[in-house]
Amino acid sequence: MAYYHCLGMAMTFRECIRYYLTFFLTVWFILAIQLDLLAVEKDLANFEMNEAETPLGYLSARKLLFVRRNRRVNEAGQYGNLYGKIEEYPTAINSSEYKDGGQSRVYGPEAETSVGTRLVPSNVTARQASNLSTRANQKTTSSGFGRMENDRSSVKILNELLKQNTSTLHSKSTQSPKDLEIELEIKNMKKSVEEINNRQLIRNENIFGPVKNDTRILIVQVHKRLENLKYLVESLQQVKGIEESLVIFSHDFWDQTINDFVANITSFRVLQMFFPFSIQLHPKAFPGRDPRDCDRNVKGKRPRCSNSPWADSYGHYREEHLTQIKHHWLWKIYRVFEDLRISRYWDGWIIFLEEDHYVAPDILHVLNTLVLLRGSFCPHCRVICLGNYKPRIRPKLDVISTGDWVVTSQNLGYALDRSVWNSIKDCGEIFCTFDDYNWDWTLNRLVQACCFPKLTALSIDLTRVAHVGSCGTHVKERRCNVSLAVERAKASFHRYRHLLFPESFAVRTVLTKLPDFKKSNGGWGDLRDRLLCKAIVNGTASDETVQRLQFANSPKYFVTGKGR
Known part of the structure; x- marks a missing residue:
């Protein structure tokens, strides 16, 4: 053919x-x-x-x-x-x-x-x-x-x-000895963090006994200011009833000196946990600083950087040291109510503190008193505010009042129960998409637009928590003198010592209203931050979650688009 x-x-x-x-x-x-x-x-x-x-x-x-x-x-x-x-x-x-x-x-x-x-x-x-x-x-x-x-x-x-x-995954043939040493150090830190978080060791139970249903829990968010932390622990050691409490230290920075200091506390029960998605553990990739990311104030309609479509409401790009605070705050409250074996079924009140706080010796006494008064005076109050930024006055009697929880002015030493966490969890979509890197401003938005009924707070006029962070995230003084700020706090508590350990309170009948918060402060426009936040709320956040976000930091990989 x-x-x-x-x-x-x-x-x-x-x-x-x-x-x-x-x-x-x-x-x-x-x-x-x-x-x-x-x-x-x-x-x-x-x-x-x-x-x-x-x-x-x-x-x-x-x-x-x-x-x-x-x-x-x-x-x-x-x-x-x-x-x-x-x-x-x-x-x-x-x-x-x-x-x-x-x-x-x-x-x-x-x-x-x-x-x-x-x-x-x-x-x-x-x-x-x-x-x-x-x-x-x-x-x-x-x-x-x-x-x-x-x-x-x-x-x-x-x-x-x-x-x-990702920029952190270089060829071994091109890595310097210093880079290899840093990589090994980070690997060891991650391993230690995982072991400590899984072990959940409570120290000093041999001295004060095991945690019981009536044990008070305090949780402290710690970064790396050891001097502030020492002063906070010093004030906690003077609190009446602290030996019957459990203090949880939640770290977002691994520092052996700080770890040794916390491990050697013997005045009360101690539990340590470490935020696993910190910028220290991911220094050259999300959630840390990816070299391909846009600088905060980069100019141009289409800047040549990997997260260019994800500017915030003001045209700025993420700053990892700020977004970490919001991620850490959300992770610690999730972990204490959902993950820790000792508290995941806890129905009591938990006091939230930070490393640059200094507490009065009657803070636990006031909490216990307000919990008892709440049943008859304000049964619908779900937040107890033990601290504030009010100017110093000389009252003859300590005053309590009720109203909407204005988180930005009542974020010192607040106490929450599980019902508040459930409300935050139900409003997780708003919490994770509201364009504000501040957790407290974001909570204000939740109280205003999502939580029904609104989160009502029972608060006191005379603060039991003083802020002594003279050089913190938002407070910048010319000279960082922590000891001077602590001396002022001590002097204030001494001046009002006749009002400490009160048996009764004066009641203010005027209710405080939450102002109308419409504008955000920005800093939370990056889609990766929003997705990690949602994973934390849902309890699905893991190393694999972070790796997916690292690999796909180019917007074209997200079928959801720009995340707006």
């Missing part, structure tokens, strides 16, 4: 052979491409992705699996990983580790003579991985894919993949 076809076209024998050889080679090449694409799609089906991870996971998997088609064979015939240390690449897939089918690895994307190995999900068996690797090698040598030197589309995909890689 072919012979007569050639005669009909007036071909010579040589032209006929060349024609049919070209035809069959073309058909074979097209079939080889189709089979390769089918193999890729089959591998994609092996990835386990739940609904929340599907958009990011699917895109990540397609990139990783299609890049493997651009293979090269080195002179020794060995195979390596074309795009470097892929086993540490922060993908969005459930399986965070990969097997390379038995192939050797080449570290560093600059290795031009290496061949990309076929990525296999970690849930694939060793035999399946071996079969996949063999099939990939056979295709590389037989189909000619190993010589695709000018495949521009594959090179483009590879370059984009490398560009999206």
